Amino acid sequence: MTPAVFDLATIGAGLSFAAAVDEVSAALDTSGSVVVTAPPGTGKTTLVPPLVASRRSGRVIVTQPRRVAARAAARRLAHLDGSPLGARVGFSVRGERTAGPETQVEFVTAGVLLRRMLDDPGLDGVGAVIIDEVHERALETDLLIGLLSEVRQLRDDLVVVAMSATLDAERLAAVLGTEETPAPIVDHDVPAFPLAERWAPSPVPRLDERGVTWGFLDHVAAVTVSAARDLVREKPDADVLVFAPGAREVAEIARRVRDAGDRFDVRELHGRIPPAEQDAVIRGRTPQDRPRIIITTSLAESSLTVPGVRLVVDTCLSRYPQRDAARGMTGLVTSAAPRSSCVQRAGRATRQGPGAVIRCVDERSYAAAPARPVPELAVVDLADAALLLACWGAPGGNGLRMIDPLPAAHLADAIAVLHGLGAIDDEGRATAEGRALAGIPTDPR
Known part of the structure; x- marks a missing residue:
């Protein structure tokens, strides 16, 4: 070609x-x-x-x-x-x-x-x-x-x-x-438009043993509606982007915002909605359309650009995969978002002009959050990765130039799992069964 x-x-x-x-x-x-x-x-x-x-x-x-x-x-x-x-x-x-x-x-x-x-x-x-x-x-x-x-x-x-x-x-x-x-x-760096930072800590805890609390979602929705009303009076063509940790929280915040009865066009943006709806959000709106409140996951943090946003409301929460040592498998956990992620989220408000961010935490909690995200290879189950590397001919990543090596303890557990499944032989090479498993995009178990 x-x-x-x-x-x-x-x-x-x-x-x-x-x-x-x-x-x-x-x-x-x-x-x-x-x-x-x-x-x-x-x-x-x-x-x-x-x-x-x-x-x-x-x-x-x-x-x-x-x-x-x-x-x-x-x-x-x-x-x-x-x-x-x-x-x-x-x-x-x-x-x-x-x-x-x-x-x-x-x-x-x-x-x-x-x-x-x-x-x-x-x-x-x-x-x-x-x-x-x-x-x-x-x-x-x-x-x-x-x-x-x-x-x-x-x-x-x-x-x-x-x-x-x-x-x-x-x-x-x-x-x-x-x-x-x-x-x-x-x-490539560009001069940033001015960003106004505001803090709106929740009167109730953000998280409990079951995950994100309903009271915190009530708070985020109330902050969003109040701020959106103020924004459209000053900038009728501006939209609001709200960051939530997952699709469940996106849906709950969206429902609460709709129940407030304002004439906003409330949209959800995450990986589970149909592509046509995703495209409609990314295309933006015409001056004749209603002001939008878009509630999203980390998807819009850097992967997608939503035009017209001049205000970001941030829960300052992230959901990410983490290995469950008791089960030996990876699950999803919710915790404070890294500050680098919050900075990227806030930057969505200043892409086209001066903007503002409202963080639904206090400044002390924000400062205590991790500076950057932890690499997934350090916290997730490595069975699928170890199998792929075995099929490639580099068991455990041996000989590969990687940003970070695979953690030895997690890798040993993964290799034990693959041995038990008959996916690798005693020398760490993929068996025929292992190669068949590697072609299926899910956990080898």
């Missing part, structure tokens, strides 16, 4: 990251791997894939940590390119694929690419892989970085680009580069 010809000027119109295109091009002239950092909403996910596709032969694969983000990014690029979705630009997620032989930029989830690599370790026909949202430190993304570093030792023509809103760029550049020369870093 010859290099694509994308109209970068048209695609990048109005996007801040358009100013960094020449710098990315210069980095690609000197290196087969590049690290790109830029704030959410600047346009890196929209511009970097067609830029790379215009310079390299072969398909460009772009990974996203979530299905909704992969679909949305593909739809947006296809729209800006003026081509039908599934033609020059497509996507593949679990259970859904809109791409064909002529597709030049394909958005996928990291899990889809990992399992594709087990069948095609050399990535035949692929000219570049762009790994987006690396800062989230999802386990599948970390594994991809390790596997792709090994592929590049055999294919020096394969371009690898890692992109993130916030990350330790120097550390990642060392992993993606060579022993002697780290990958070049393109750091």
Whole structure:
């Protein structure tokens, strides 16, 4: 497949990251791997894939940590390119694929690419892989970085680009580069519009032994409605974005806001709603539409950009996977969101002008939250990861250049599980049964 010809000027119109295109091009002239950092909403996910596709032969694969983000990014690029979705630009997620032989930029989830690599370790026909949202430190993304570093030792023509809103760029550049020369870093920053910070601590606890309390959700909804009323009086074209830890809390806050009876268009945004509804939120609204209150999960923290937002209401809570030592499996827990995540959430209010954030905690609790998210590989069950690495031929990640090694104790437990399932042999290599299990996107058990 010859290099694509994308109209970068048209695609990048109005996007801040358009100013960094020449710098990315210069980095690609000197290196087969590049690290790109830029704030959410600047346009890196929209511009970097067609830029790379215009310079390299072969398909460009772009990974996203979530299905909704992969679909949305593909739809947006296809729209800006003026081509039908599934033609020059497509996507593949679990259970859904809109791409064909002529597709030049394909958005996928990291899990889809990992399992594709087990069948095609050399990535035949692929000219570049762009790994987006690396800062989230999802386990599948970390594994991809390790596997792709090994592929590049055999294919020096394969371009690898890692992109993130916030990350330790120097550390990642060392992993993606060579022993002697780290990958070049393109750091695109933009002057931020003013952000007003307000604090609205809840009179009741946010969490109890069952999870998020109903009283706290009442508080978040009340704060949202009051602030939205004030906002639309001053800025009728502005929208409100509310961050909740999960789909259940999104639905509960949305119900409470609707019950308040105001003439707001209340929308939910998370991975469980139909794609058409997701697209409607991301498209924004016309001046004739009612002001919107969008309640979302961390999905809109950096993976998706919602236009028109000038106020963010943040629960300052996150839901993330964590290994249950008693069961030896991974479950979901809810706790204080890392401060870096809260900063990204607040930044959604200042993408198009001055904005405000209301954090539903007190300043002391906020300051006590973790500074950054813990990498998933440090806290989740590793059975699926260990099986994938065994199928790849690198048991335990041996020989792979990864950002962090797999924790020894968790890895030993995972290997014991795989032995019990007959998925690996005594030397840690995948058996026929193990390879069959690896093709199923769920826990090997």
